[in-house]
Amino acid sequence: MYGLLLPVGQVASTFFAWSKILGSYERVLGAILYRLIFTVLFVMCFYWIPETPYQSYTKHGSVEAAEILQRLRSSDAENIQIELNLLRSVAGNDLDTQREATLKEIITTPQKHFLCVVVTFSLLMGRGFSNVLAFSDKILLEAGISQDVVTPTSMGAFFLSALASAGAIIAMRKYDCRTLMIVSDIFIVLSHALMTASIQTSKQIPGMSWGAFAALYLFMAAFGVITTATFALLGVLCVDRTRSLCLLIGGAGFWFLAWFVGFISPYLAVWIQGYAFLIWMGTTVLSMVHFSLFVPMTKGKTENEIQTFFRK
Template identity: 30%
Template sequence: MVTTKTYRNEFIAVIAIYANLVLVGIDNILLYSDKVFIEAGLAPDQATFATIGVFTLQLLSSAVGSKLVDRFGGFKVHVTANVMIIIAHVTYTVSQVVTPIAPTAMPYIAIFAVGLFLVAWSGGTNLASFALLGEITREPTRATAYGFAAVFFWAIAWVVGFVPPYLQIYLGAYALTIWLGCAVLFLIYVIVVIPRILRTRHLEDENQISTEMKSLNEKA
């Protein structure tokens, strides 16, 4: 699979899309949401209610996101979701930096940022990724690409799950910037590379159909 350029490009794209699911900071939010809110200035009891609220919003966004993927396709929803994730990370980071100036208002800005992130990831990135994977892969190599990418995905997810507390200790208000950087890189990759793979796939499918039709006409 990796010796053929077309299949190799698809394989790399599959790994990138899987990695995008984890390396935009989802574990940082899902596993440490209460801690994130407490660091943002909320009291522990308020942080728990804030977590319940944004997680409920996350659930609702999944239902809406599936309709958006059906209507606009995986690529557009994926790009839009990554842009929203970038905005969420920037908003949260700014809220943390500015907290000493406006300690009362900034915790609510942080809640908004986390809510926006979860809506974008659950209703966009998570759903659009699998639609996009189906669009860029083909039957002969799809199972193999998914299998290797899944191993890579779970390995990353396991490692990344331990990282957030250390980011908070060493980076403080800038703890989410590493995920912000990853989100920007994945956004650029998807915008630049995925359309090329889709065009190549469509051209090859058209050529195959044309060849099959020509063969049928000759037999007739």
């Protein structure tokens, strides 16, 4: 759901930050206000979000785990008992394997799936998204797009990203998340190359401004797919006792890179001008290498089969 709300927020924040709406251009402020609304809603709804059946079983026992299974599954008693027996077999009787992992454990005995989740989560923002979100209008102006249409063009690209995110939800029923991410990264590399060429040649070849238009739309569509696939993938790469720590540290890396990309982009535009997109092209290629070599296929796989990949 977050993977879908993120691109929807891009459209909303760009619209409300449009100078014709509020009289000033502050897209970052618009994005912050939009996310604040959903943060407040999440906190308000947090009371009704249950623990996972596994967490409830290891902390409170089978009775409460059965109650949560009933709330989540609405199954009959027989199916609830079957799933409860599966929880018992997974958790075992060893209390040390039931409790959540600590940061000290992760640091002293690094686990491959933990590193995989942290890198995957962090690299989501390493493709240059914050640069596009905050400075898409300026980028399009540099490529020769008219001042009157740059903001509507950006909103259209962000809306396309929302549609792509919704499409990714459907595509994941048939295709593995890793496959979708690698294919989308190929399109992001192409978009960065096209944007670089458009910015560098638009003054000599006016028609190349349309290349920047196409590059923006291509990037946002591919990023919409990657965002949804990433959030779907993260949960299945973890095991229950490390999931909260994996997502906590991975989320910290995610937001740090989101800030860093937005912070460094204006300086790159000054230092290397239109070639700044080649930096994000390079990080995207690194992401493709990471997915190809260190992320397992997960569709149709059990947790044990996925973790076997990390034990090799």
